[in-house]
Amino acid sequence: MAPGAGRGAGAAPRSVDVARLAGVSQKTVSRVMNDEPYVSEDVRRRVLAAADELGYRSNNAARALASGRTRSIGVVTLGTALYGPASLLMGVERAVRDTGYALRVVNTMEGETAGIAGAVGSLLDQGVDGIVISEPIDEPGGAVLSARLDVPILVLGAPPPFAAPHVVTAGIVSDQMARAATEHLLELGHTTVHHLAGPQRWYSARDRLEGWRAALAAHDRAEPPVVQGDWSAASGYAAGRELAADPGVTAVFAANDDMAIGLMRALAEAGRRVPEDVSVVGFDDTPVAAYVTPPLTTVRQPFDAMAQDGLKLLVHAIESPQADPLPMTDPPVELVVRASSAPPLR
Amino acid sequence: MAPGAGRGAGAAPRSVDVARLAGVSQKTVSRVMNDEPYVSEDVRRRVLAAADELGYRSNNAARALASGRTRSIGVVTLGTALYGPASLLMGVERAVRDTGYALRVVNTMEGETAGIAGAVGSLLDQGVDGIVISEPIDEPGGAVLSARLDVPILVLGAPPPFAAPHVVTAGIVSDQMARAATEHLLELGHTTVHHLAGPQRWYSARDRLEGWRAALAAHDRAEPPVVQGDWSAASGYAAGRELAADPGVTAVFAANDDMAIGLMRALAEAGRRVPEDVSVVGFDDTPVAAYVTPPLTTVRQPFDAMAQDGLKLLVHAIESPQADPLPMTDPPVELVVRASSAPPLR
DNA sequence: CGCAGTCATGACAGCGCAGTCATGCATCGG
DNA sequence: CCGATGCATGACTGCGCTGTCATGACTGCG
Numbered sequence: 001m002a003p004g005a006g007r008g009a010g011a012a013p014r015s016v017d018v019a020r021l022a023g024v025s026q027k028t029v030s031r032v033m034n035d036e037p038y039v040s041e042d043v044r045r046r047v048l049a050a051a052d053e054l055g056y057r058s059n060n061a062a063r064a065l066a067s068g069r070t071r072s073i074g075v076v077t078l079g080t081a082l083y084g085p086a087s088l089l090m091g092v093e094r095a096v097r098d099t100g101y102a103l104r105v106v107n108t109m110e111g112e113t114a115g116i117a118g119a120v121g122s123l124l125d126q127g128v129d130g131i132v133i134s135e136p137i138d139e140p141g142g143a144v145l146s147a148r149l150d151v152p153i154l155v156l157g158a159p160p161p162f163a164a165p166h167v168v169t170a171g172i173v174s175d176q177m178a179r180a181a182t183e184h185l186l187e188l189g190h191t192t193v194h195h196l197a198g199p200q201r202w203y204s205a206r207d208r209l210e211g212w213r214a215a216l217a218a219h220d221r222a223e224p225p226v227v228q229g230d231w232s233a234a235s236g237y238a239a240g241r242e243l244a245a246d247p248g249v250t251a252v253f254a255a256n257d258d259m260a261i262g263l264m265r266a267l268a269e270a271g272r273r274v275p276e277d278v279s280v281v282g283f284d285d286t287p288v289a290a291y292v293t294p295p296l297t298t299v300r301q302p303f304d305a306m307a308q309d310g311l312k313l314l315v316h317a318i319e320s321p322q323a324d325p326l327p328m329t330d331p332p333v334e335l336v337v338r339a340s341s342a343p344p345l346r
Numbered sequence: 347m348a349p350g351a352g353r354g355a356g357a358a359p360r361s362v363d364v365a366r367l368a369g370v371s372q373k374t375v376s377r378v379m380n381d382e383p384y385v386s387e388d389v390r391r392r393v394l395a396a397a398d399e400l401g402y403r404s405n406n407a408a409r410a411l412a413s414g415r416t417r418s419i420g421v422v423t424l425g426t427a428l429y430g431p432a433s434l435l436m437g438v439e440r441a442v443r444d445t446g447y448a449l450r451v452v453n454t455m456e457g458e459t460a461g462i463a464g465a466v467g468s469l470l471d472q473g474v475d476g477i478v479i480s481e482p483i484d485e486p487g488g489a490v491l492s493a494r495l496d497v498p499i500l501v502l503g504a505p506p507p508f509a510a511p512h513v514v515t516a517g518i519v520s521d522q523m524a525r526a527a528t529e530h531l532l533e534l535g536h537t538t539v540h541h542l543a544g545p546q547r548w549y550s551a552r553d554r555l556e557g558w559r560a561a562l563a564a565h566d567r568a569e570p571p572v573v574q575g576d577w578s579a580a581s582g583y584a585a586g587r588e589l590a591a592d593p594g595v596t597a598v599f600a601a602n603d604d605m606a607i608g609l610m611r612a613l614a615e616a617g618r619r620v621p622e623d624v625s626v627v628g629f630d631d632t633p634v635a636a637y638v639t640p641p642l643t644t645v646r647q648p649f650d651a652m653a654q655d656g657l658k659l660l661v662h663a664i665e666s667p668q669a670d671p672l673p674m675t676d677p678p679v680e681l682v683v684r685a686s687s688a689p690p691l692r
Numbered sequence: 693c694g695c696a697g698t699c700a701t702g703a704c705a706g707c708g709c710a711g712t713c714a715t716g717c718a719t720c721g722g
Numbered sequence: 723c724c725g726a727t728g729c730a731t732g733a734c735t736g737c738g739c740t741g742t743c744a745t746g747a748c749t750g751c752g
Binding site: 360361362372373375376377379380404405406407408409410411412413414 | 707710
């Protein structure tokens with residue numbers, strides 16, 4: 001920084017420049033900018049006018065340094081365009097913006113070395129007041145968080161994959177939804193329901209598996225072997241070729257819509273009609289679910305509500321560190337029945 | 347800030363703490379942390395060991411304040427989970443991370459008052475070294491950027507919707523791809539090709555329209571009326587009911603896969619077979635495109651490559667403000683031919 | 693009328709880092 | 723053998739803001 005450089009015309013205006021123009025002290029400008037009390041209306045107006053004239057924007061770095069708070073929240077997501085995670089991320093962005101915080105994003109990829117803990121670390125390096133971990137997955141070696149974790153963490157869609165203080169969780173409703181989906185098929189008259197599961201490293205996949213299992217148990221049904229997929233339509237297709245060969249399969253609950261779509265294609269190719277021969281239920285209600293052949297019965301998740309509820313908790317934890325955590329409300333779930341599920345032919 | 351509070355055990359360590367432990371000056375710690383030259387190997391090791399022992403992380407706000415750079419890049423996206431924009435956002439995240447910058451995200455929603463200019467403003471408030479605008483749309487009143495825009499901007503997937511200095515653009519290849527898709531249908535022997543367009547506020551929608559138009563013109567074909575959709579499968583379905591009623595329609599190029607899927611469903615319901623009666627080509631190659639009925643011929647966009655190329659330009663503009671802009675390389679495009687397109691029956 | 697209380701404002705310091713410059717020590721060439 | 727050069731390091735300062743405290747003006751009340 002050249003000491004005698006003066007401040008060229010290009011330099012961004014600072015609060016003292018505004019202060020000078022408004023004829024007040026720099027501190028008063030700060031008061032106005034932060035909506036602090038004890039500023040007369042007259043002064044407030046003058047300061048705002050001066051700020052506007054100069055095109056003043058307060059310097060965030062300086063504010064963060066002086067106040068010790070960055071007013072930003074970091075999000076860790078899995079770097080995938082899958083409908084569920086992507087929708088949840090959009091919901092989080094909206095919810096964060098509503099709270100007045102800024103958003104920083106770090107993705108992790110499956111199989112990446114640093115993983116979730118690395119992503120959290122990079123957010124802490126950047127300086128955030130809180131962290132959201134969206135749909136975490138299990139990682140090899142387990143996620144070990146920095147011991148000096150001093151910001152609250154919200155884990156969305158799963159119980160935290162690690163032990164840490166200040167952790168709140170929201171939006172664990174998959175199992176109830178999965179159970180509802182399975183029971184829908186049982187109530188249609190199917191003897192049992194097969195499950196096309198997501199990758200078991202994902203909590204949401206395990207959760208849906210549990211919901212399916214609970215529904216079968218509640219109705220005293222035998223539990224057929226689980227078929228594994230990886231969320232992709234391709235894996236659903238592969239699973240479908242297997243299931244199509246088994247005439248005992250009359251109903252399948254897939255852990256997401258993409259797999260359900262791949263599954264239906266394999267069934268069609270094998271000459272098994274949906275829903276006459278096999279009923280299929282998906283999960284997510286992706287935008288195309290209603291328009292594939294046949295239209296897919298599926299479960300709609302309230303991503304926005306989950307994100308909003310969760311962020312309320314997080315912001316509460318940030319701004320009232322001492323207070324008790326807020327109670328969770330379960331967001332509304334919806335089973336959308338379409339043509340892919342029907343009573344079995346007899 | 348309590349003056350006499352001392353620094354409790356809970357306080358985050360600062361560079362002077364590291365310096366004290368390593369027996370060097372605070373400035374030397376700064377040198378080591380920033381990989382500056384003129385530090386002996388011995389000292390470097392001692393400092394790193396001390397930092398590790400204390401769990402030191404440099405304070406980003408202080409660094410930004412002292413250096414005048416935040417080392418972060420802001421992204422403005424449309425807040426949608428649509429496959430295309432979401433994939434591009436993921437690509438941008440990865441590319442930003444590769445450059446060593448942090449990422450801040452602000453969404454805009456269609457119809458939101460603040461719009462793109464507001465999102466850019468909020469990023470400038472936060473302090474970013476560069477801005478990426480991903481798939482901008484036209485806004486009512488036009489986007490007027492702050493006159494005091496002093497950071498470079500990268501517009502991804504469109505020419506900038508506003509005039510501003512320091513703007514670079516990348517990834518405008520939709521029209522070529524759309525043209526290729528249309529020509530694929532013409533070469534199969536179709537007399538003409540109908541177009542199911544995206545919302546015309548989106549540049550990418552207009553671009554695909556232009557490509558389609560160019561292909562028809564190059565082959566001296568009449569240009570049938572354009573059908574309007576909004577990217578959704580529902581709008582594709584609505585358009586499909588219209589098109590199905592017209593026996594002259596034998597080939598349709600849809601501006602994205604979701605609309606193509608809705609379209610195919612409407613055709614099926616109307617008793618028009620795909621591809622025997624009507625060929626359909628989509629755009630995006632969403633994960634389910636290969637598994638719908640029939641599997642969809644579509645165009646695959648190189649989102650990651652677009653993001654990486656674009657960010658290379660942006661970082662160059664950030665770090666070498668004087669230098670000429672880097673040349674653009676066109677990323678690879680791919681037409682994926684599947685069963686939804688075939689020669690017309692005669 | 694005098695004192696306490698409230699409101700409105702300013703002076704000052706310090707947040708934790710990087711930039712600038714000074715300094716001390718080793719190395720080299722003539 | 724001595725000045726010129728290069729390397730390694732430290733002292734000091736300031737980035738632009740917020741927190742704390744001091745100060746003065748104004749209000750109400752006994």
